[in-house]
Amino acid sequence: xxxxxxxRKLGWALVTLVVVATFNFMLFRVLPGDPAKAGxxxxxxxxxxxxxxxxxxxLDKPVFVNLEGxxxxxxxxxxxxxxxxxGDLGTSYAFNNRAVSDLLGRALVNTIWLVLPAQILAIVxxxxxxxxxxxxxxxxxxxxxxxxxxxxxxxxxxxxxxLLLFFGGRWLGLPTGGRVTLGATxxxxxxxxxxxxxxxxLPTIGFALVLIGEYLLVMRSSVMEVFxxxxxxxxxxxGLSTIQIIRKHAxxxxxxxxxxxxxxxxxxxxxxxxxxxxxFSWPGLGxxxxxxxxxxxxxxxxxxxxxxxxxxxVANLIAELVYLRLDPRVTEV
Amino acid sequence: MTVWRKLLRHRLxxxxxxxxxxxxxxxxxxxxxxxxxPYENVRVSIDDIYQSPSPQHLLGTDDxxxxxxxxxxxxxxxxxxxxxxxxxISLIVGGVIGLVAGFKGGRLGNGLMRFTDFFLVIPxxxxxxVIVAIIGQSLRNIILVIGLLGWxxxxxxxxxxxxxxxxxxxVERARAVGASDLYILRRHxxxxxxxxxxxNAVLTISxxxxxxxxxxxxxxxxxxxxxxxxxxxxxxxxxxVSAGAWWALVAPGLAIVWVVLGVTLLGNALEDLxxxxxxxxxxxxxxxxxxxxxxxxxxxxxAPAVLAVQDLAVxxxxxxxxxxxxxxxxxxxxxxxxxxxVGESGSxxxxxxxxxxxxxxxxxxxxxxxxxxxxxxVFALTADELRDVRWTRMAMVFQGAMNALNPVRTVEDQIxxxxxxHDPDLSKSAAQxxxxxxxxxxxxxxxxxxxxxHQFSGGMRxxxxxxxxxxxxxxxxxxxxxxxxxxxxxxxxxxxxxxKLQRELGMALVLITHDLGVVAESCDRxxxxxxxxxxxxxxxxxxYSDPQHPYTKLLMxxxxxxxxxxxxxxxxxxxxxxxxxxxxxxRFAPRCPAAFDRCQVERPPSYVLSPxxxxxxxxxxxxxxVGV
Numbered sequence: 001x002x003x004x005x006x007x008r009k010l011g012w013a014l015v016t017l018v019v020v021a022t023f024n025f026m027l028f029r030v031l032p033g034d035p036a037k038a039g040x041x042x043x044x045x046x047x048x049x050x051x052x053x054x055x056x057x058x059l060d061k062p063v064f065v066n067l068e069g070x071x072x073x074x075x076x077x078x079x080x081x082x083x084x085x086x087g088d089l090g091t092s093y094a095f096n097n098r099a100v101s102d103l104l105g106r107a108l109v110n111t112i113w114l115v116l117p118a119q120i121l122a123i124v125x126x127x128x129x130x131x132x133x134x135x136x137x138x139x140x141x142x143x144x145x146x147x148x149x150x151x152x153x154x155x156x157x158x159x160x161x162x163l164l165l166f167f168g169g170r171w172l173g174l175p176t177g178g179r180v181t182l183g184a185t186x187x188x189x190x191x192x193x194x195x196x197x198x199x200x201x202l203p204t205i206g207f208a209l210v211l212i213g214e215y216l217l218v219m220r221s222s223v224m225e226v227f228x229x230x231x232x233x234x235x236x237x238x239g240l241s242t243i244q245i246i247r248k249h250a251x252x253x254x255x256x257x258x259x260x261x262x263x264x265x266x267x268x269x270x271x272x273x274x275x276x277x278x279x280f281s282w283p284g285l286g287x288x289x290x291x292x293x294x295x296x297x298x299x300x301x302x303x304x305x306x307x308x309x310x311x312x313x314v315a316n317l318i319a320e321l322v323y324l325r326l327d328p329r330v331t332e333v
Numbered sequence: 334m335t336v337w338r339k340l341l342r343h344r345l346x347x348x349x350x351x352x353x354x355x356x357x358x359x360x361x362x363x364x365x366x367x368x369x370x371p372y373e374n375v376r377v378s379i380d381d382i383y384q385s386p387s388p389q390h391l392l393g394t395d396d397x398x399x400x401x402x403x404x405x406x407x408x409x410x411x412x413x414x415x416x417x418x419x420x421x422i423s424l425i426v427g428g429v430i431g432l433v434a435g436f437k438g439g440r441l442g443n444g445l446m447r448f449t450d451f452f453l454v455i456p457x458x459x460x461x462x463v464i465v466a467i468i469g470q471s472l473r474n475i476i477l478v479i480g481l482l483g484w485x486x487x488x489x490x491x492x493x494x495x496x497x498x499x500x501x502x503x504v505e506r507a508r509a510v511g512a513s514d515l516y517i518l519r520r521h522x523x524x525x526x527x528x529x530x531x532x533n534a535v536l537t538i539s540x541x542x543x544x545x546x547x548x549x550x551x552x553x554x555x556x557x558x559x560x561x562x563x564x565x566x567x568x569x570x571x572x573x574v575s576a577g578a579w580w581a582l583v584a585p586g587l588a589i590v591w592v593v594l595g596v597t598l599l600g601n602a603l604e605d606l607x608x609x610x611x612x613x614x615x616x617x618x619x620x621x622x623x624x625x626x627x628x629x630x631x632x633x634x635x636a637p638a639v640l641a642v643q644d645l646a647v648x649x650x651x652x653x654x655x656x657x658x659x660x661x662x663x664x665x666x667x668x669x670x671x672x673x674x675v676g677e678s679g680s681x682x683x684x685x686x687x688x689x690x691x692x693x694x695x696x697x698x699x700x701x702x703x704x705x706x707x708x709x710x711v712f713a714l715t716a717d718e719l720r721d722v723r724w725t726r727m728a729m730v731f732q733g734a735m736n737a738l739n740p741v742r743t744v745e746d747q748i749x750x751x752x753x754x755h756d757p758d759l760s761k762s763a764a765q766x767x768x769x770x771x772x773x774x775x776x777x778x779x780x781x782x783x784x785x786x787h788q789f790s791g792g793m794r795x796x797x798x799x800x801x802x803x804x805x806x807x808x809x810x811x812x813x814x815x816x817x818x819x820x821x822x823x824x825x826x827x828x829x830x831x832x833k834l835q836r837e838l839g840m841a842l843v844l845i846t847h848d849l850g851v852v853a854e855s856c857d858r859x860x861x862x863x864x865x866x867x868x869x870x871x872x873x874x875x876x877y878s879d880p881q882h883p884y885t886k887l888l889m890x891x892x893x894x895x896x897x898x899x900x901x902x903x904x905x906x907x908x909x910x911x912x913x914x915x916x917x918x919x920r921f922a923p924r925c926p927a928a929f930d931r932c933q934v935e936r937p938p939s940y941v942l943s944p945x946x947x948x949x950x951x952x953x954x955x956x957x958x959v960g961v
Contacts (some may be wrong), residue, residue: 016450016454020451020454020455024864028467032693038389041727043538052562060480069845115596121527128863136614137614150597151590151594153593154539154590154594155593156543156546156547156550156562156563156590158547158550158551159586159589159590162565162569162582162586163583163586165574166579170577172936175737176574213775218359220608224614227613227614228614228615229615229734230731230736231737231739231740232739233692233737234731234737234738234739235458235739236616236692236694237690237723237724237728238614238723238731238750239721239724239725239754239755241716242616242722244754245616246616248750249742253739253740266456267453267456268457270455270456270458270459271457274458275458275547278550283357289462290462290551290552293462293466293551293553294552294938296466297660301466305459305460305463308456308459309454309455309456310455313454315605316454327910328787329741329785329787330738
């Protein structure tokens with residue numbers, strides 16, 4: 001029964017993937033402005049050159065289904081899907097005509113370097129603080145945590161990043177932009193690693209701080225809910241100590257909403273990455289998005305958008321499978 | 334407007350409301366408050382740029398030599414406009430979709446929810462950036478994009494609310510008499526759903542404000558208006574960091590924090606007030622125990638009592654008021670004896686037994702007396718000693734076995750846990766064997782121990798709970814209403830099992846129930862409780878055939894007699910006493926047909942009529958046996 005559930009989840013993720021790809025295709029065609037023209041805004045281009053570009057990008061073909069003779073699949077849409085399947089995301093207008101997939105690959109690695117440590121830090125700290133706050137309900141610790149979480153939630157990510165950049169750079173002398181010190185030469189691999197880590201420090205702290213608030217709030221209310229459950233009373237009556245009860249009976253049950261939140265929060269994570277990377281000039285997907293917007297580089301924008309959506313879908317799927325493992329009660333979608 | 338008044342009393346909520354009010358006033362009176370007009374074109378010299386704060390420029394000047402404070406004041410307009418307008422659109426769209434999905438259900442509802450799910454996986458900011466970049470960065474476009482992309486949470490919430498309201502009786506009734514959809518929506522669904530949406534509406538506003546400032550910071554704000562995000566963008570991209578002009582960065586950022594924090598505190602308070610959480614918390618620290626260590630006569634009388642409750646008094650603190658739930662209760666159970674603890678709800682029977690294992694819910698406090706378990710005063714134990722005593726001396730089958738087992742751990746695992754906890758030297762496999770044996774004893778196939786509680790039927794879960802209670806071979810098992818919520822056949826089965834076990838294992842059993850029939854069938858002795866005191870106790874035979882206390886007499890008349898089925902059943906007039914308004918004299922006096930003057934002012938003590946037979950009524954004063 002649960003095997004079928006996993007299959008259904010996989011199927012649903014696939015369907016979403018196809019819908020997102022279609023949506024992505026449509027978005028850049030339905031919205032005003034001929035993509036090729038918008039990309040080739042150079043006034044010196046004459047009609048012929050534009051036409052040549054249109055043919056090169058396949059924009060002379062019908063949009064969805066080719067009804068004008070030839071294969072019905074010889075259309076912009078199926079060409080797009082076909083090249084997607086081959087991993088071809090087109091060529092950038094702005095970044096020296098490089099392949100979009102190549103640009104995305106590099107940016108993705110950098111983003112993971114930033115997002116993963118920040119997420120882990122935020123989840124661990126948020127969960128622990130939320131647990132303690134709920135346990136010490138009504139005390140100064142609890143009220144303090146609550147206010148901290150609400151304040152962090154109200155703090156715009158980019159503003160926090162700017163504060164860290166301004167004061168962290170000034171007072172602690174930490175690097176405030178980029179992934180490595182420009183023009184630096186390294187004696188050893190270790191030295192290079194230290195340089196990268198120093199560059200990572202401020203963005204990671206900023207990112208983690210932004211994420212922490214929501215984890216704390218959700219964990220706090222989740223733990224409070226669980227502490228009131230009958231089985232906690234049973235565990236207490238059995239003679240378990242408070243620590244044992246939390247470890248063996250409360251923690252796992254209270255973590256269920258956190259797993260859902262991690263998945264739901266990925267959109268928020270992407271939004272955070274865009275802001276943090278912009279402030280710290282971190283060459284990841286977020287910065288790539290913003291740069292592509294300012295250059296009106298549609299192929300890159302389309303590719304980034306698709307990649308971000310795919311990342312969220314995959315992460316969502318993983319979270320759902322984890323949830324299935326954690327909660328034996330789930331037997332239907 | 335009670336919510337309004339409650340909100341003002343909610344400290345954080347009032348602060349949030351005040352913060353928001355300040356922002357709204359500033360936005361409205363911007364022209365009066367701002368010392369300079371930031372929209373006015375003035376010639377600037379290089380010296381005007383990034384001036385530090387001074388009396389002329391309270392918050393210094395920005396990259397164009399303009400007054401930062403004036404920019405902040407005017408920026409409030411854009412933030413609040415986008416916040417409120419964007420949230421309004423989100424709520425309308427989300428509200429309609431959620432309402433339709435919840436109210437119509439079926440294919441349409443499912444389809445709409447799938448659509449919503451799909452939007453959840455799209456990274457919102459990335460989509461906002463792409464769309465605003467393509468359609469152009471005017472204020473109208475920004476509001477539309479933020480509003481139209483921010484509806485998913487509202488849709489989910491409204492749908493959930495609508496679904497729950499729709500299933501209620503009055504809606505079904507309205508539908509049955511042929512009311513139209515529109516009528517039901519207007520008269521029944523709206524008034525229920527709208528107030529619950531208030532907290533969500535406030536949250537949506539804060540999200541819209543954050544979204545606007547983020548877009549503006551990224552460079553996608555409306556270039557013709559001044560907004561806080563844009564001020565930050567200009568300062569950040571035009572050298573404020575290298576110029577050390579912290580004011581140009583910090584001031585607009587803090588303005589955003591001010592508004593969003595105000596809105597968030599308000600939303601948080603509304604959430605608290607509209608959807609209050611339940612107050613139970615089983616892990617709260619225990620209040621101090623009464624210091625006295627009395628070994629009462631109950632322990633010395635006759636065969637050794639495995640459980641002796643002596644003058645136990647328990648109070649609850651509810652909203653500052655103290656209420657006596659158990660007031661000087663004394664009874665005991667001997668080895669191999671089955672004791673029925675009967676009384677109406679609120680008579681203190683469960684509270685007394687929870688106090689005996691120091692498991693009182695928050696607010697409950699033992700204020701006097703003692704409980705001896707195997708001769709040890711439970712209230713004098715240290716935390717470590719207490720944990721050792723729990724489940725080995727006395728185990729409990731709690732009321733409502735539905736939730737008494739942890740849903741994410743297997744049944745066997747939860748039994749093994751108790752065994753291993755109190756017998757750490759026992760090997761894991763031996764503990765598992767014992768758990769399997771206990772399940773078998775309770776008539777559950779040992780293989781099913783690896784299943785989770787939700788896979789068991791109600792009766793099976795109750796039997797699993799009893800198996801759990803047997804885990805450490807306790808001296809006393811307390812079963813609290815073990816048969817309520819089960820069907821009659823299963824009830825009989827469970828009682829039969831309990832009786833058999835108690836006889837075979839020689840344990841003492843305390844059966845908490847309001848069902849006199851259950852007591853008659855399964856118990857040797859009975860303690861009748863009323864309003865926190867013991868009205869009468871004795872053997873089942875004595876009490877049932879010859880009740881002494883007027884309350885017991887009435888109880889027996891309300892209970893069908895097998896030997897005299899034609900006897901009319903009489904119900905007791907009046908209601909059990911409320912704990913916050915206990916009568917000063919005898920607890921039962923207001924309902925007692927035999928009450929006289931003394932009963933109204935003085936509390937009757939418990940008179941011993943014969944060994945083990947007591948009743949608390951002035952009518953029995955002359956019949957008490959002295960010197961037992």
